Amino acid sequence: MKKTISFITENFNKSSPDLVGGFQGFQRAINMEKEDIIQEIVLSGLKGRGGAKYPTGKKLMQSAEHHDKEKYIICNADEGEPGTFKDRELLLHDPYGVFEGMLIAAFAINASHGILYLREEYKYMIDDLKNALNHMRSLNLLGDRILKTELSFDISIFLGAGAYICGEETSLIESMEGKPGRPRIKPPYTLEKGLFSKPTLVNNVATFSTISAIIRNGYEEFIKYGTVESPGTKLISLCGNVNKPGAYEVPFGMTIREIIYDIGEGIRNGNSFKFAQIGGVSGPLVLPKHIDTPFSYEDLNEIGVPMGSGAIIVVDSDNDILDYLDAVQAFFKHESCGKCTPCREGNRQLLNILSRLREGKYSQEDTINIEKIAKTMKYASFCGLGQSAPAALLSAIEHCPQEIFKRRD
């Protein structure tokens, strides 16, 4: 049985807009009422694929309420969450699908400027992306009065400079304004005051791709897949110790076991499953007892796991949890923007304690402090980075303390 789907990925590697159904989604959109376009997205149940799972239709609706002449749409391609490469695949294999989603959104909310915020690490794609945009310009799919509608809209590319925190939308905007990417206080929300204080809609790459696939095929086709509460499909990034890592489009509701063993063709060397981390490194560990959990917002929520970016990192029995947690915390220490104390200091302290735990030479105080620091970070950090940085560690302490506290003296 074929388990992956080609709904969002339908046009992978069919690279020209004249060949690929000629921007059918956008063609359909410009013959619809704007409210109806947004309504279709609402009915599709699509939630933001960047990790915060905000309903996309609702966001479009709120964004449409702002009538400024200058209005920005930003496609967030900062994709920095370890284990995640779905946006990379979409931009490599169907950039037009991403740009078409931006166009549809621009038409629906009357935006004036589009920007693709591309992480520095994906710079190798920039020539192809620019060519795609030029091709669209030559077909009047960008520019003035696009296809004789009242929409005038163009898309430019802003290249990041290497900072995970810039994936957070207000940091991203700060960086586009020429500043260090430190998150802003909210409100005001970016929908109202974003880039250069103008209304700004920020969505993830995969959200835009999904918008174009939904409008092209009709939302009814999308919701044929998935579960009632998580309709449709999602592009996941499966990696770690699986035999066949890759980006796969799956319907919501498939179990984690099916994803690992049927799609990923199981674990290397026939090893056993130790744990997985879903949504990158910002979530708790998923243990063997949860392997039959369906991959859907509601089922993951039951076991306290956010879907995040949709990455699934699989770790086998050859690995040590403490070593893994060290990589997690080192990542967050490196990427903390330094704005608030719990995150800036917390990650550093946790790494210190982890290093003593790895040596098996730790004090009684360490065993108490580790949890104290982690919880302070979780509850007192300014933004999502610091709040989720200790999630993996806290879950490991709760579920497998015997692997964390192993005295060797």
Place this chain on the structure above:
Amino acid sequence: MDELLITKIQDIIKKYGKDREYLIPILKKIQKLNRYNYIPQEVSQYLAKYMQLKESEVYEVISFYAEFSETPRGENIIKVCDSTVCRVNNNTETIKLLESLLSIKMGETTQDKNFSLEYSPCFGACDISPAMRINGKTYGNLDKKSLKEIIESYRR
């Protein structure tokens, strides 16, 4: 600073404009002018003056983003991913091999200034892990044989 460098910097700024929003693309271009992949202090001071920004405004951007450096680095920058997926795919072996091939430790630059060896957070090549980047180009599924070949191809 020599005249030629000043002209080059001015040309870059003219191409973008003096607004702060162009600082990051301008810094990218300016760092490229330097053979050793960094932005010398005198250059950032000059830039601040020319763009009418505070020195601290330029400096904090240089120090915030991983792409920029205030100190000289090797001509070829090797960034080895040390995030979780590469860690579980035995990147410690990759690191050991690189250190022995180049006779330097992580974080160091070779004596001839040809290579710098740096840790890097995940750059989205987890499906071909363990992975590294050299001057922005990604290499994956690294093993003893491929590592040796890749490094050889960058030797002067």
